[in-house]
Amino acid sequence: MPKHELILLKNMMTPGYTGSLKDYEKTGGYQALKKVVGKVQPADVTQLVMKSGLRGRGGAGFPTGVKWNFLPKDYKGPKYLCCNADESEPGTFKDRQLMERDPHQVLEGIAIAAYAIGAESSYIYIRGEFVLGAHILDKAVAEAQQAGYLGKNVLGSGANIQIYVHRGAGAYICGEETALLESLEGKRGLPRVKPPFPATSGLYGKPTVVNNVETLANLPHIVNRGPEWFAAIGSAPKSTGTRIFCVSGHVKNPGNYEVPMGITLRELIFEHAGGMRSDKKLKAIIPGGASAPFLTEQHLDVKLDFESVAQAGSMLGSGGVTVMEEGTSMVWAALRLMEFFFHESCGKCSPCREGSSWLTQTVRRILAKRGRMEDIETLKQLCQNIAGRTICAFGDAEVAPIMSTLQYWRHEYEELIREAEAHREKELPMAAARH
């Protein structure tokens, strides 16, 4: 029961909408592209996007227009646009829906961005598991090309806009933009040391912009309805527009909900997602994907915009909101995420590589009731020693579950350890006898 207008999900929520080019055109599709290509100076498109206040939906929330503006101005050689469709952050499943249900909205967004930054080739880096999504995009690209929206001399404007769909092959880290570029270059997906940033040296060492699917999908609407319209949605000035929140976990109606930024967690969870699935109380919330620190039920009134969530000690991240009910072991939950990070650490930085394994093993041991009190201190220190000392933000992300569960639910760790110690005391005489 949205009290607000849907933007990105509007078409697909219309019964019978198939996502074909015809359907998309019927809803005004590709009008925005027609409006800008060859008619508006690329730099002015960038200005427009800056004015809209659009910020990246991929995780970091970097202002999109500002990012485009970092490209060297009078650069003559090729530039690239990469659409980040790697969507691998646990808790996040919105880009998949955007691509599978309304692929042309994404393509039009890419085309507008490509035009604005002067990229003749754009690559959609889609996670390998999304086979269907890649297939749908491929078909949509062919359709759009046929119709003259993509390809050489788009709509007779002289601009060349080519879009290629490139499948990843199973590696969370390839969502990190420089790892994505490495992977797109056919290499192992190891993040690059920055600087240089992609804007100056990205794909094949050329100026490159990487933007998330949802970020790009907003562009046709911003062009069509003006930056002021967009800036008025959400919590101005810093969190404009809507976000698709992906609600998962112990709620009645998990799923994707597009809402203006700035509604509270409570609204999202209890109004949109139907509240808790059983009569158990809410215990914990991850507000922005696995990389975001856990919050508690005391944070239910935190507004879902970049600043407010950050202030509450977590982050808005990718928009993945996971809800956990009373009775969920927080040590167990932290371990599940830690296992994910351990599995996905690319292994480049020693603190992340070794730390993820160390943390995982330690939490696993605690959960298996073989922990010691000093483990808690060690966990904390290890987290501190990883955060901020790695090449990419994965290092900061992987410590979030442990740091935050330790912050709010330290007693759960302690209880497990105390049980272990009681157990150990019983064992002690035997252990001593071995020596």
Next chain:
Amino acid sequence: MPRETSRDNMLREKHGKEIDDIISRYPVRRSALLPLLYLAQREQGYVTEAAMKEIAQILKLTPPQVYETITFYTMLNLKPVGKFHIQVCKSLMCALVGSDQLVGWFHAKLGIKPGETTPDKLFTLSVVECLGACGTGPMMQINDDYYERLTEQKVDQILSDLKKTGACPLKSGPFMWPEARSAK
């Protein structure tokens, strides 16, 4: 005694046009590596040493460069897998809604644990990390297809359909959740 190239033209002979088409999408040949590896994997369900060598040759890489890339990605297999590769998501979001039970069902029904293949080489079971379908867990991927909001009944049907026809209508997509009607 150094041993270089032993040639194998299998992929080029069979898929020459597709290969050229893939390579033409990128200004630098190496970018075609993942697409070509998928193409090779389509053949036998995994990437053989001969295929790695041939792809290296096509892309003007050394075989180790191909190999190192493969090993970074979970979707590329270096060993044969069953005809149906069941990959159950075990990450937190799915675990909250029962993915561990799902693994248990498979163990009960197929007698295999994660990492194992049924003796008839039909099913390989793996547990994997998040597949990007957290709102519709527990879920799994079998070969190219997603199956979501799984229940024990659904799993039974999927297994029997796959055994019988090699396909199952329960596969999901194009994805949307909640579905349109709930938004009215």
Next chain:
Amino acid sequence: MATTTVDTVKLIIDGVQVTVPKGTLVIEAARQMGVMIPHFCYHPKLTPDANCRMCLVEIEKVPKLQTSCSTPVAEGMVVRTATTVVNEAHKSVLEFILANHPLDCPVCDQGGRCDLQDFSHEYTPTTSRFAETKRIFPKEYFSPVIETQMNRCVQCLRCVRYCDQVMDVNALAPSGRGTMTEIKHFGAHPLDCEFCGGCVQICPVGAITSRLSMYEFRPWMLKRADTTCTYCGDGCQITLQTKDNDLIEVMSAQGAGRNNGDLCARGFFGYHVSTHEDRLKHPLIRRDGKLVEATWEDALEYVAERAMQLKMAHGAQAFAGLIASRCTNEDLYVFQKFMRLVIGTNKLDSSARYGHINGVRALRRVQGTHRWTVTFEDIVNAEVLLLVGTNITEANPITGLKVKEAVKKNGAALITVEALQPAVGTISNIANLSAHHFGAHPDRFQALVLGLIKAVVEEGLVAPPLTQRAPAFVKATSDAVKALAWPVIEQQTGTTSAALKDAARAFAKTARAVILVGQGVLRQPGGSGLMTTLLDLLVLTGHHGLAGCGVAPLAEGNNDQGAIEMGTVAEYLPGPAELGDPAARQRLAQLWKEEVPQTPGRTLLEMLDEARTGTIKAMFIVGENPAGSLPPSAKANDALGKLDLLVCQELFLTETAALAHVVLPACSYAEKDGTFTNTEGHVQPVRHAIEPLGESRPDWEILSALSVLMGAPLEYGDAKEITNEIRSLLPGHGLLGAGPKPPRPNDAAVSRYLQQGYADDLGERYRLTASGLGARGSGQEETFTLLMAQSLFHSGKYSTRAKGLLQIQSTGALTVNPADAGRLGIVDGNPVRLSTQQGQMTTTVKLLDRIPEGLAVFPEHFDQDLRRLLSVTADPQTGVPYCKTAKVRIERL
């Protein structure tokens, strides 16, 4: 005040102000002021990867700690490397790195020289908080010469990055991810690569080590001697490490020598020749047709007596001498002095005759120098490089690295004229980096070079000042190339005029151009002429005489250059100076207190002819093996068999030594002192690492002892005295130390050449010859051009006694193009029959993409049987024996 700091940056490190060049990394700036920031993944040769996170430092105004290995300095930057925060960070990173590292230091060959050990000693408490299970990789067999212990790996990827960035080989694969990242190689067989040993050397821990010395030492037991490698003309500095007079391993320190610590398989794994069990340990005298052990006294007396008798009977011109250019300058110098003074003849020659002489004679002819006018640094900094006839990555691997660096790091344009075609293999191939590759059989190189010159002329790329200075030369060369028809060139070379014009433009339009000329020119018929024509090309485009530009013939032998400079070739006195040069003769006479003989010299083939006809009756052969190196058709055995006295100084009983009357055991380079002169003219020290094996003695010392017995003593206390004598004779020689300036072309000589010097053989050089070797008519599938070539893993026959190298390559195989093989119906490993008019043999084939169709390449180190199929022709001008190619038939067996 004018700023002079355009290219430097001032910053403060730990409170001290430093000024460093712009672009310097903080870690290097700190090193320059003596502050060592701990690190693992950083290495000055590699682009920063910043993966170990060890080198964190505090930089004022930057919130997070930064990796000093990847942060360039900035003006006014304030860096702190030793605050509590930084120390804590170092400790914590080290704790992470140690978490999965086994504590097997007692059995680790790196123990005692391990970065991890050293930093741990500095930072960590003795107990670890890591109470979990350590990661364990199943042990895998890696290769016969390289051992890996992946549990010890700290995943810095230095080995992988070295293999890619420096070597361009890409043989190592980091596989898996996260903590399970493991350095592997490809496939179900042992590692297959260039075996440069770079990964062993660059590993900061003991994860990759040499199997040749496994468990044999602890680093502190080793004695070290910095010396010069003896395997090719590049002249790499190596450190021979020994224990109890046994060679344990070779290293080359980063920054050391012309090679900057980089080596090839020969240098790194080939050190066991010196201690081979077959080494001759005692003098041998032929008695009753058999060589039997003798004392030095007997052997030397025998030689001296026989030599005196023969000289009395037949005169000095009945003597000849031949020396291997593997010897030190000191050996070479004493040898020619012995032949000239003690014997009294100029009939002496050396292995420089096999090809290097072609290069040096052309340099002297056109520009009056006998050395390169460029250095390795000029190669690295060149904007365009033209490589002609050199599979440089195998023949001169370290010069090859300079070319790779020029292309990969500095973006130089590379033009290659080579038989091998671009194809990625397990050995790097310079043609892969080439922007303009012209592939053709060696007998077509001339046509390609003439095509380039024609393009230069026709595209108006001849330098205007040259046209002013030497109108006749420009006209003569222009007319000559204009007379050549493009269609003929295109047909002969299989390339297009457009491609040649592109390359010509790329060459002519850049400021710094270097031409490297390899064995494919220098050891092929027409070599001396083509070398001259390549100098013409440089002259025509106006590069000649400019700093950083030049034509550089690549020396194959480690001291080919020294052999010519020491006057151990038929045509030169030390210097080199022409035999008849009055000034040189006078200088020598003054120093030697005796006249230099007036008689003419003899080249190798001429010597053998004279021996066969009985004009020459006695020969002194030092380390050279004509019976084993020349094809039987040169009839060296015949010739040597006719001698009344054949004295060989040798390490091993070679084919030639087996024919000798007296064999005198000589020291290898590892047991003696002296100098080698590398291909670019650097005179570099040779230092003994072990005591002479058995009774062996340095070659100079043997000659010196003989001279005493023969009544004309050439006495030296040690090699240093000889070096000093050489320096006093050739002042330029000794000045060339670590950073020499290369000579500039001699203006008078250039003028002489441009006025009429070029004319003598212009017609010959500017002609399209069609030897027919390369062309294959239809229906001639079985006809191939056989090419004997250098392998990366061997050097002459010498290295075929190095056990490490034999483990890498122990036999020869005939390499052919897969398409050719397909036509012949053969696959890898099939036996085939090769036949020429001279005979036939069987061998096995190996298919390689880089071999062009119609060519069949065989490594010359294993050519014992193959030599029978070759014939020898001598260069009419330089007497160089050409015996590297033949037309053969290949049939499947």
